[in-house]
Amino acid sequence: MVNLLVSEGYRVLTARSGEEAMERLEGSARPDIVLLDVLLHGGGSYEISRKIRRQYTPIELPLLFVAARTTPADVEAGLAAGGNDFISKPLDASEVRVRIRTQLAMKRLAKEATASEMAFLQSQIKPHFLYNALGTIMSLCYTDGPRAGELLAVLSKYLRIIFHEDHKEESVLLYKEIELVRAYVDIEKERFGNRLAVEIDVDERLMSFKVMPLTIQPLVENAIRHGVAKKLNGGRVLLSVQRRGAEVEIVVEDNGVGMAERQVRDLMDAAMDASDGVGFANIAKRLSHLNGSRPLIESAPDVGTRITIRLPIKDD
Structure with a gap:
């Protein structure tokens, strides 16, 4: 099997036990x-198959069982345990090639479909934000012309980033995401005035680190809209991007209205099951496709919400 796969151009990792296999997957x-x-x-x-399925979906990580016996009962048991398909023993080179290529092709097509879906979703400007931004600028035109001009420049920058980025890309440089966040925050701070405080703490050494496009800004927007804005006296939003060992930790935290435990659970369930992929579900879905991880939500009523995303630092 190894010789066959290597001759086909695949890079093969082997494991002689279930424990060793899981260690390979966690690399x-x-x-x-x-x-x-x-x-x-x-x-x-x-x-082992069930453990793999707890971390990865059949599309994210296809799994083929290699078996000498493939009766209907065997196939049913394997599929129930999370397998995608079977390869029969004794091995037939043609069958091995076809079944592996089929699974990889399905994975690629699913990834391309997801990328197209996300490209469409990411290209959408939320009308409420655009209306609110234009309304704020219009009101300033009568009271503070220079400031209105400044905000028009900021809005222009925001729209330029949204429209000009190639949203089919899996990743962009962090500094582009932070640039988008700053443009968004500048407009919202004008709207909310003293009711909104935003702190951005980003390790400058990570500015060339690659992240998923339009991931951080929606989290900041949610913190403002669903957390701080719903609080009578407003509040604070913190964005932190720091290195933690072999990972980059992205944290968006607010001291807004917060959520009950059931709301958090429902949000995570909806994010994992979502087919339309908007808002937080969009981010969770893309993150899952990217590296199989999940966002972490910590929240409590009248305390606030903290969302954490961890991305591995890959050696070039």
Whole structure:
């Protein structure tokens, strides 16, 4: 099997036990597909499959069982454990090639479909923000012309970033995301005045780090709209981007109205099941497709909300 795959141009990682296989998956370079022998040394192949499925969907990480017996009952058990397909023993080179290529093609098509969906969603300007921004600028035209001009320049910058970025890209430099956040915050601070305070704490050494496009700004927007804006006296929003070991930690925190435990649970469930992919669901969905991770939400009523995203630092 290894010789066949190498001859096809694949880079192959091997593991002789379930524990070693999980260690491989937890490494920095996640494989594109897993082949798992049903008669794994030490047993437990179906349990290993179930562990993999707790972390990755069948599209994110296809799993093929290699088995000498593929009766309907065997196939049903394998699929129930999270397998995508079976490869029969004794191995037939043509069958191995076709089944692996089919799974990788399905994965690629799903990824392209998701990218197209996200490109459409990301290109949309939320009408309420545009209306509010223009309304704020119009009111300033009668009282503070120079400031109105400044905000028009900021809004122009915001729209230029939104419209000119290629949203099919999986990643952009962090400094572009921060530039978008600052443009958005400048306009919102004019609207809310003293009711809104925003602190941005970003490690300058990470400005060339690549992140998913339009990930941070929507989180900041949600913190303002759903957290601080709903509080009578307003509040504070903190954006922090720091390195933590082999990861970059992105935190958006507010001291707004917060959410109950059930609201947090419903939000996460909706994000994982969402088919339309808007708002937080959009971000959670893209993050899952990117590296299989999930955003962390911590919240309490009248205390505020903290959302944390961790991205691995990949060596070039």
